Amino acid sequence: MSDSHRPRKRFGQNFLKDNRIIDAIIAAAQLQSDDRVLEIGPGRGALTNRLLPRVGQLHIMEIDRDLVEAFQQRNDPRLQVHAGDALHFDWTRLLTQPPYKLVANLPYNISSQILFKMLEHRHLFTCMVLMFQKEVGDRLRAEPGTKAYGALTVLCQLWFDVERVVLVPPQCFTPAPKVMSEVLCFMRRSAPRVEVDDPAFFARVVKASFAQRRKTLKNSLKASDLAPESVEQAAQQAAIDLQRRGETLNLIEFARLAKALHSAT
Ligand code: SAM
Secondary structure, eight states: OOOTOOOOGGTTTTTTTHHHHHHHHHHTOOOOOEEEEEEEOOSSSSTTTHHGGGGSEEEESSOOHHHHHHTTTTOOOTTEEEEETTTOOOOOHHOSOOOEEEEOOGGGGGGHHHHHHHHHGGEEEEEEEEEEHHHHHHHHTOTTSSSOOOOOHHHHHEEEEEEEEEOOOGGEESSSOSSOEEEEEEEESSOOOSOOSOOHHHHHHHHHHSSSTSSSSHHHHHHTTSSHHHHHHHHHHHTTTTTTTTOOOOOHHHEEEEEEHHHOO
């Protein structure tokens, strides 16, 4: 990797330099020699160099073309280099032999978007070990009724068991970010935590319920594209008080509301 490469803030480049954290990430991924892995943002290779010798196939997606070249020159048949924006790639077209594991020290500015994209493609992944800003990590493990609880919490907890691997202080990176980070491990559940008839519709209801956080469910759902009469009817059927706020509903209640709404629309 070129020594002259200067970290680029716009790409969220905080490179890992602490071997204990790298060890913890690699251990959490429980790698097998025939695993296929996707790494988003390999950067200077802190994780890549440890992943590659341990797996059958490693896909990397890196937006910074100055960093991509060194990986392309490796000519390792196990390494598939995708130069460009991970959010723009068609994951289904590139990852054609599921299941995959996803391992990444994510750029913080796009971590929520990557999570939503991963949730859409959840069938591709069995296990993910991801670094987040601690505040985002807190959101993913949050309980209903707390400020941190949001659409991402509900959707991640529906499909995955989420656990903290390790807290990561700023000095473990170069350059050091201003905030604490944490590594989380997501294991895909054999069945969703609650039964959901139509996952895409469920996600729509959850996102609409959190779209305006300080509003009641009634107002949040009214502002969505769901018909107001069906909202009233469904809420009654599901025994959900529309004066509540979205963040007070647990997974079971969201599932009940989505099911009733689905049959009312
Ligand atoms: N994995 C390396 C490490 O742990 O040291 C680098 C992690 S750094 C936090 C994030 C990496 O993601 C950078 O290499 C950055 O260039 C890359 N990146 C940022 N935005 C990206 C995007 N939209 N798609 C793909 N890679 C991206």
